Amino acid sequence: MLHLGSLQQKQPGATSGTTVHDWPQRFAELAAAAHDERLKRFYAAGAVAGDTPLSAVPLMALDVETTGLDPVRDGIVSIGLVPMRLDRILASQSRHWILKPRTALGEESVTIHGITDSQVDTAPDLIEILDEVLQHMAGHVLVVHCSAIERQFLNGALRPRIGEKIEFPVIDTMELEARLHRKKRLGLFARLFGHKQRSIRLAASRSRYGLPRYRPHHALTDALASAELLQAQIAHRFSPEAPVSALWS
Amino acid sequence: MQDEQLEILDFLRRYPPFQELPEETLHVVAQSVDVRYFKAGARILEFGEEALAWYVVRSGAVEVFRRNGTLYNRLTEGGYFGEFGLLHRKQVRFPAAALEDTLVYLIPEPVFTDLFENNEQFADLVEVEDRTRLRQVVSRREDANQLMSATVDVLISREPVMLGRGSTAMDAARCMTDEGVSSLLIVDEPDAASSTPSMVGIITDRDIRVRLVSQGLNYDTPVTDIMSSELVWVEHNQLVFEAMLQMLRNNVHHLPVLKNHRPIGVVALSDIIRYESRNSLFVVSSIFRQHSVDELAALTADVHACFARMVTEDASSRMIGSAMAVIGRSFKQRLLELAEEHLGPPPVPYCFLALGSMARQEQLIVTDQDNALVLDNSFDPARHDDYFKSLAAFVSDGLARCGYTYCTGGVMATNAKWRQPLREWERYFTDWIEKPTPESLLNSGIFFDLDGVWGKTEWIDGLRRLISRKAKGNSRFLACMARNALLRTPPLGFFKDFVVESDGRHSRAINLKRRGTAPLADLIRVHSLAVGSVALNSFERLRDIIEADILPRGRGQDLHDALEFVSMVRIRNQAGDLAVGNEPDNSIEPESLSDFERKSLRDAFLILSNAQKYLKFRYQPGRSA
Numbered sequence: 001m002l003h004l005g006s007l008q009q010k011q012p013g014a015t016s017g018t019t020v021h022d023w024p025q026r027f028a029e030l031a032a033a034a035h036d037e038r039l040k041r042f043y044a045a046g047a048v049a050g051d052t053p054l055s056a057v058p059l060m061a062l063d064v065e066t067t068g069l070d071p072v073r074d075g076i077v078s079i080g081l082v083p084m085r086l087d088r089i090l091a092s093q094s095r096h097w098i099l100k101p102r103t104a105l106g107e108e109s110v111t112i113h114g115i116t117d118s119q120v121d122t123a124p125d126l127i128e129i130l131d132e133v134l135q136h137m138a139g140h141v142l143v144v145h146c147s148a149i150e151r152q153f154l155n156g157a158l159r160p161r162i163g164e165k166i167e168f169p170v171i172d173t174m175e176l177e178a179r180l181h182r183k184k185r186l187g188l189f190a191r192l193f194g195h196k197q198r199s200i201r202l203a204a205s206r207s208r209y210g211l212p213r214y215r216p217h218h219a220l221t222d223a224l225a226s227a228e229l230l231q232a233q234i235a236h237r238f239s240p241e242a243p244v245s246a247l248w249s
Numbered sequence: 250m251q252d253e254q255l256e257i258l259d260f261l262r263r264y265p266p267f268q269e270l271p272e273e274t275l276h277v278v279a280q281s282v283d284v285r286y287f288k289a290g291a292r293i294l295e296f297g298e299e300a301l302a303w304y305v306v307r308s309g310a311v312e313v314f315r316r317n318g319t320l321y322n323r324l325t326e327g328g329y330f331g332e333f334g335l336l337h338r339k340q341v342r343f344p345a346a347a348l349e350d351t352l353v354y355l356i357p358e359p360v361f362t363d364l365f366e367n368n369e370q371f372a373d374l375v376e377v378e379d380r381t382r383l384r385q386v387v388s389r390r391e392d393a394n395q396l397m398s399a400t401v402d403v404l405i406s407r408e409p410v411m412l413g414r415g416s417t418a419m420d421a422a423r424c425m426t427d428e429g430v431s432s433l434l435i436v437d438e439p440d441a442a443s444s445t446p447s448m449v450g451i452i453t454d455r456d457i458r459v460r461l462v463s464q465g466l467n468y469d470t471p472v473t474d475i476m477s478s479e480l481v482w483v484e485h486n487q488l489v490f491e492a493m494l495q496m497l498r499n500n501v502h503h504l505p506v507l508k509n510h511r512p513i514g515v516v517a518l519s520d521i522i523r524y525e526s527r528n529s530l531f532v533v534s535s536i537f538r539q540h541s542v543d544e545l546a547a548l549t550a551d552v553h554a555c556f557a558r559m560v561t562e563d564a565s566s567r568m569i570g571s572a573m574a575v576i577g578r579s580f581k582q583r584l585l586e587l588a589e590e591h592l593g594p595p596p597v598p599y600c601f602l603a604l605g606s607m608a609r610q611e612q613l614i615v616t617d618q619d620n621a622l623v624l625d626n627s628f629d630p631a632r633h634d635d636y637f638k639s640l641a642a643f644v645s646d647g648l649a650r651c652g653y654t655y656c657t658g659g660v661m662a663t664n665a666k667w668r669q670p671l672r673e674w675e676r677y678f679t680d681w682i683e684k685p686t687p688e689s690l691l692n693s694g695i696f697f698d699l700d701g702v703w704g705k706t707e708w709i710d711g712l713r714r715l716i717s718r719k720a721k722g723n724s725r726f727l728a729c730m731a732r733n734a735l736l737r738t739p740p741l742g743f744f745k746d747f748v749v750e751s752d753g754r755h756s757r758a759i760n761l762k763r764r765g766t767a768p769l770a771d772l773i774r775v776h777s778l779a780v781g782s783v784a785l786n787s788f789e790r791l792r793d794i795i796e797a798d799i800l801p802r803g804r805g806q807d808l809h810d811a812l813e814f815v816s817m818v819r820i821r822n823q824a825g826d827l828a829v830g831n832e833p834d835n836s837i838e839p840e841s842l843s844d845f846e847r848k849s850l851r852d853a854f855l856i857l858s859n860a861q862k863y864l865k866f867r868y869q870p871g872r873s874a
Contacts, residue, residue: 088285089283091254215255
């Protein structure tokens with residue numbers, strides 16, 4: 001995923017609307033309200049209760065790569081999913097889709113995610129694989145680094161296709177880092193003396209936990225990177241018995 | 250189907266043992282990987298839990314422990330662990346913990362097993378860790394046995410006290426009193442600190458008593474008149490045990506210790522006694538107190554007891570091998586003394602030879618007598634051979650009575666072919682080396698391990714130098730020797746209660762000498778001839794070989810460990826036979842081995858097998874050595 005300075009400065013969660021506390025209840029409502037059958041099935045699969053201990057939560061790391069920075073104009077070119085539990089990242093069950101976006105690939109974005117026109121030309125539209133993607137996500141709490149962007153792009157892609165948007169519980173690894181490093185703004189003296197705020201970008205966050213450097217901007221690699229980061233964050237800062245509601249939004 | 254994680258694939262591609270895998274296999278492996286993060290200090294594997302995966306360290310550091318909690322190995326990026334558990338009953342054998350924050354890649358058991366079974370190169374590389382384990386087995390035993398495997402230099406507590414050759418007996422006595430020592434080294438130039446003082450003699454308390462006072466000599470007598478000038482010394486890196494045997498052999502109580510030809514100290518018998526058990530020492534000295542073959546033959550039980558005691562005391566194979574060789578030597582020497590008493594003095598000078606394991610100081614209790622006679626060049630068969638024929642027969646029969654069976658190959662001094670004047674022996678060796686054929690060398694290989702036991706032993710040093718000079722760099726000769734060294738191969742391994750042979754056959758038992766120590770010694774001999782080493786003992790030869798740097802890195806140490814381990818299994822097996830009253834032999838049944846011994850033996854055979862492949866490659870006919 002592209003992580004840009006302007007977006008990082010936003011408070012995580014600010015774009016996701018009101019915080020949901022009771023996801024099973026919310027999913028029941030959404031299942032009833034959804035028109036699209038695929039979406040209906042996704043919600044009907046349910047969500048874990050907020051008091052479920054982390055060790056028992058089925059998780060799914062997600063990353064999307066896009067043609068550009070504007071969630072309205074730009075489209076999704078790839079989606080990566082990596083299922084995980086607290087004690088195991090099931091990289092062996094990773095899934096990756098390359099999609100044909102409605103807008104053409106910008107030269108700039110090709111150099112970032114490395115997906116080329118010829119790959120995209122033969123790729124399906126999101127609508128063709130939507131059911132498959134949703135089936136993989138169903139029943140899982142999603143794990144994303146900077147969830148605001150994923151939410152915006154997914155909704156930006158779904159609205160013109162099925163006329164609905166999607167909601168689901170997410171653990172945002174960037175927000176977990178922000179809790180640690182962005183509790184308070186740096187004081188005047190700190191800023192005067194050149195102290196910088198610690199970066200909460202994916203690579204910088206990973207290096208704090210001794211995680212290796214991965215080449216960014218491949219949906220599958222970024223999803224794996226977020227999955228590893230979450231394992232590290234929990235290993236250092238949370239009990240496996242902590243309720244999932246302490247992390248998700 | 251799954252989609253590919255490129256980071257995982259790229260990582261595996263960078264490290265052995267994955268590097269060597271074919272591309273399709275690499276993709277299969279990469280797609281099977283799961284991932285887990287461990288915080289520093291977290292336990293990764295517990296002993297006895299089900300082994301489900303093979304672990305590869307992606308980042309961070311991991312410590313692997315023995316069951317008793319001691320550190321076994323420390324791994325970083327690219328390191329792997331957990332294979333023992335996967336290969337043995339699918340239970341974790343070596344617990345592991347994260348030393349730093351660590352990310353591990355997990356390769357599921359079926360994928361690992363498949364790789365291990367179907368990819369020889371991969372299995373060999375993973376086996377490398379097995380070799381480190383053998384190293385640890387051997388070094389742990391060596392540690393436990395530090396006193397007995399100590400080298401002479403640990404006994405040295407001070408610089409040697411030296412005195413110029415111009416001094417008087419009184420100077421010497423004063424100097425010894427002032428310095429509080431019981432011996433002095435007499436040197437040529439004591440003042441030239443920069444140049445190496447040349448040692449001309451040694452003087453001890455006893456010399457002052459025996460050679461000066463009791464002779465009524467004047468205190469002004471030059472030290473050179475009362476010193477011992479026939480110097481016997483040890484090298485600083487010889488075993489304490491060898492120093493002790495040196496003293497016994499020469500009947501001296503003080504030995505200068507040399508390093509780079511320079512005396513660095515003196516060890517006294519009393520120093521050694523503090524270090525050594527007196528067991529084998531007693532056997533050796535009692536051999537020299539016997540007055541007949543019957544009496545000597547009666548010592549066999551003591552020899553066996555001494556052997557068993559050393560095994561119990563956890564002596565290394567080198568200790569036991571050299572103790573048994575010295576005992577065997579002593580029997581020969583005493584038998585020769587008795588023979589000369591019986592037959593009268595020899596008509597011409599001669600040297601009695603030890604060959605094979607006795608010469609290499611790798612003798613055990615089950616051994617045949619390989620010996621030969623080198624006669625003075627003035628030897629005239631018509632006039633002298635009756636004497637030497639009788640002498641050879643006396644020694645050979647005597648040795649047989651003492652438990653050293655006749656050599657089935659006829660390599661004995663009783664055989665006229667091996668009872669020849671020195672010049673003839675020089676011709677033998679020259680022919681063997683300069684006109685080699687695998688056939689001619691097949692029966693003469695044993696002569697390349699030769700040591701003088703009695704008489705003109707200096708001739709043998711000359712023969713050894715001749716061999717070293719002619720053999721080094723002689724690629725045709727080395728190729729023939731190498732070919733013969735490959736005739737005896739190790740078995741593949743063990744399965745339940747039978748041995749798997751290289752051709753897939755099963756046998757009930759395995760001869761550890763024929764299939765293990767002998768081919769190892771053969772192989773080491775070829776390398777040692779190639780580098781011009783004059784050492785006899787296989788471990789010493791290995792040291793020279795490692796120093797000459799002709800083996801791939803680490804392989805010399807592997808061979809050392811393999812030889813030590815196979816020898817020890819052989820030794821313990823013989824001691825076990827003795828304990829229950831069976832006739833000891835060299836063969837071992839797989840069911841009598843512990844799991845651990847089976848596994849380690851398999852490692853050792855693998856090392857031997859790889860070393861044989863390398864030998865074959867290195868000494869191909871026509872390749873310049």
